[in-house]
Amino acid sequence: MASGKPTFKPYYQSQVMAIPPTLDELVAKGHPVRIVNDIVNRINIQGLLDAYHIKGTSSYHPQMLLKVLVYGYVSNVYSSRKLETACKENINLMWLSGMSYPDHNTINRFRGVRLKDALRSVFEEVVKLLAEEGLLSIEEVYTDGTKIEANANRYTFVWKKAIQTNKEKMKKALGEIWEYAQSIAKAEDNLPEPPDFTDISPKRVQDTVDTLNAVLAEKPHTSKEMKAKLKYVSREYPKKIAEYERKEAILGNRNSFSKTDTDATFMRMKEDHMQNGQLKAGYNVQISTSNQFIVNYTIHPNPTDTTTLQAHLEQHKASYGKTLETITADAGYGSEENYDLLEARNIEAYVKYGMFDKQQSEHYNTKQPFSADKLFYDPAQDCYICPMGQRMHYIGDGKRKTSTGFEQTSKRYQAKNCSGCPLNGACHKSQGNRIIEVNENLKRHKAIAYGLLNSEKGIEKRKQRCYDVEPVFGNIKQNHGFRRFMLRGKEKVAIEWGLLAIAQNIRKKAA
Structure with a gap:
C-alpha cells in the first residue's frame, strides 16, 4: 500500500504576473462572441446611430450595446439584469463591451426604444452579408409560422x-x-x-x-x-x-x-406548459428561411397562418427591394387568396392545399367516393354526372367573403331528382336534391400546385422544407429555451424576435 502525502499542483492566489494576460488572449479563437463582434463591425448601423439625438449627455456606444444584446441572445441570456451582471463577470462580454458596464435600465431602454426603428435594418444588413458569403438565398425561401406565448397575465381575457x-x-x-x-x-x-x-x-x-x-x-x-x-x-x-x-x-x-398586452390574441399553443389545454395570449411568428438562416420575419396577432402571407411578402419586398422567386410552404397557406397573390407576383409557389397529402395516398380514391371532386364533369354540357348517372346542371353562382374581405365565387350544380335513389344518404346527407359548389379558380390553382409539388423539383422542395424552416423554431424553443416573450406590445415583441433571428443566423454561421 502506497504511503506518503498526496501531491498537488501549485496554487498561488495572490501571484503577481510580470506580463498579465489580456482579455483578448482569454477569449478562445473561433468563439461565437468573436463572430458577433466581426459581423456587427462589418455591417452598416447608420440607422441605429440616427436614433440618437445630438444634444444631451454622452451615451454608451450603440455598437457596443448591440453586440452585448446580440451575444446575450446567442448565449441564451435574455434578461437585461442578467446581461448587466454578465458584463462584470463574463470574460466574453467583458471583452465584447471593452470593460464597459451598462446597467439593466440602459440595456432595456436601448432594446425597447433605440432599436424600435433600427433593428430591422440591422437584421437586413446581417442577412445581406451572409448572402454575399453564399450562405443563403434571398430569392428562394421556405416559410412557416409558430405561436409564442406573450408576456400577459392569465385570465385577462x-x-x-x-x-x-x-x-x-x-x-x-x-x-x-x-x-x-x-x-x-x-x-x-x-x-x-x-x-x-x-x-x-x-x-x-x-x-x-x-x-x-x-x-x-x-x-x-x-x-x-x-x-x-x-x-x-x-x-x-x-x-x-x-x-x-x-x-x-x-x-x-x-x-x-389580453388586458395586460392588448396586442396579443388568445390562441391555442402546442407548447402548453400548464398542460390544461387553455388558450394563451400570444403572437403568430412567421419566418422565411434559407439553409436554416432566417431571411425574413413578421409578427401577427391572428392565430391562423392563412391570413399572414400577404403582409409577410410585402415585408420581404420592403426589406430587399424585390419579390421572391420561389416559396415553399405547408397547407396552412394554401388558400385561393394566397394562390391569387402569388400568381399575381409571379412567384413560383410550392404551396400545399388542404387535401394534398391525402391525395398522395393510394387509398384516396376509395375513401369518400361520392365527394364533389370525384364526380365526372361534362364541359360541353357544363354539368356534372352524379354516381347514378343523373346530370347535375348549373343553377347559379354562390359568393362569400373571407375574414380578410376576399370574395370567393363558386358555381352551383343541382341534381334534378334524388328521391328514391338507392344511394340517397350515402351520396349526400342534405335534404332534397343534391347541390354541389365548385370553385373553378381554386380548382385551377390546385391543379397547378399539384403539378409543381409532384415535379422532381417540387418533391425536393417538400423534403427540404421539413429540415429547413421547422428545425429553426425547434432550435430556438427547445435548444435555447425561448418559449415566452419578455416584452409587451407588438413593436417590442418584434424587436425581441429580431434579436432572436440575428442570434439564430450567427449561431448557424458559427456552426
Missing part, C-alpha cells in the same frame, strides 16, 4: 363575443323599460317613437336614458322595481357602452385580446 352578448342584453333591457314607459304614459305625454337599438352608442344610450327618466320620474304608478332598474341603467349603461367601444377598437378584426 377580453372576448368580442362576450361584448356582443352584453350589448344585446343592454338593448333588451332598454327595450323592456321603453315598453313599460309606453304602457303607463298617457296620450298627451307625446312619448316619441322607440329608438333604434340596432347599433347602440354612448350618445344614443344617454339620450334614451334621459327620455325614460323624464317620462317615468313624474309617474306615481311607476313600480319600485322599474325605478331601481332605470336607476341602474342610468348610472351604468352609458359608461359601459363607452368601455365596449374602446375594447372593440382594440379588437379590430380579432376575436380576443
Whole structure:
C-alpha cells in the first residue's frame, strides 16, 4: 500500500504576473462572441446611430450595446439584469463591451426604444452579408409560422363575443323599460317613437336614458322595481357602452385580446406548459428561411397562418427591394387568396392545399367516393354526372367573403331528382336534391400546385422544407429555451424576435 502525502499542483492566489494576460488572449479563437463582434463591425448601423439625438449627455456606444444584446441572445441570456451582471463577470462580454458596464435600465431602454426603428435594418444588413458569403438565398425561401406565448397575465381575457352578448342584453333591457314607459304614459305625454337599438352608442344610450327618466320620474304608478332598474341603467349603461367601444377598437378584426398586452390574441399553443389545454395570449411568428438562416420575419396577432402571407411578402419586398422567386410552404397557406397573390407576383409557389397529402395516398380514391371532386364533369354540357348517372346542371353562382374581405365565387350544380335513389344518404346527407359548389379558380390553382409539388423539383422542395424552416423554431424553443416573450406590445415583441433571428443566423454561421 502506497504511503506518503498526496501531491498537488501549485496554487498561488495572490501571484503577481510580470506580463498579465489580456482579455483578448482569454477569449478562445473561433468563439461565437468573436463572430458577433466581426459581423456587427462589418455591417452598416447608420440607422441605429440616427436614433440618437445630438444634444444631451454622452451615451454608451450603440455598437457596443448591440453586440452585448446580440451575444446575450446567442448565449441564451435574455434578461437585461442578467446581461448587466454578465458584463462584470463574463470574460466574453467583458471583452465584447471593452470593460464597459451598462446597467439593466440602459440595456432595456436601448432594446425597447433605440432599436424600435433600427433593428430591422440591422437584421437586413446581417442577412445581406451572409448572402454575399453564399450562405443563403434571398430569392428562394421556405416559410412557416409558430405561436409564442406573450408576456400577459392569465385570465385577462377580453372576448368580442362576450361584448356582443352584453350589448344585446343592454338593448333588451332598454327595450323592456321603453315598453313599460309606453304602457303607463298617457296620450298627451307625446312619448316619441322607440329608438333604434340596432347599433347602440354612448350618445344614443344617454339620450334614451334621459327620455325614460323624464317620462317615468313624474309617474306615481311607476313600480319600485322599474325605478331601481332605470336607476341602474342610468348610472351604468352609458359608461359601459363607452368601455365596449374602446375594447372593440382594440379588437379590430380579432376575436380576443389580453388586458395586460392588448396586442396579443388568445390562441391555442402546442407548447402548453400548464398542460390544461387553455388558450394563451400570444403572437403568430412567421419566418422565411434559407439553409436554416432566417431571411425574413413578421409578427401577427391572428392565430391562423392563412391570413399572414400577404403582409409577410410585402415585408420581404420592403426589406430587399424585390419579390421572391420561389416559396415553399405547408397547407396552412394554401388558400385561393394566397394562390391569387402569388400568381399575381409571379412567384413560383410550392404551396400545399388542404387535401394534398391525402391525395398522395393510394387509398384516396376509395375513401369518400361520392365527394364533389370525384364526380365526372361534362364541359360541353357544363354539368356534372352524379354516381347514378343523373346530370347535375348549373343553377347559379354562390359568393362569400373571407375574414380578410376576399370574395370567393363558386358555381352551383343541382341534381334534378334524388328521391328514391338507392344511394340517397350515402351520396349526400342534405335534404332534397343534391347541390354541389365548385370553385373553378381554386380548382385551377390546385391543379397547378399539384403539378409543381409532384415535379422532381417540387418533391425536393417538400423534403427540404421539413429540415429547413421547422428545425429553426425547434432550435430556438427547445435548444435555447425561448418559449415566452419578455416584452409587451407588438413593436417590442418584434424587436425581441429580431434579436432572436440575428442570434439564430450567427449561431448557424458559427456552426
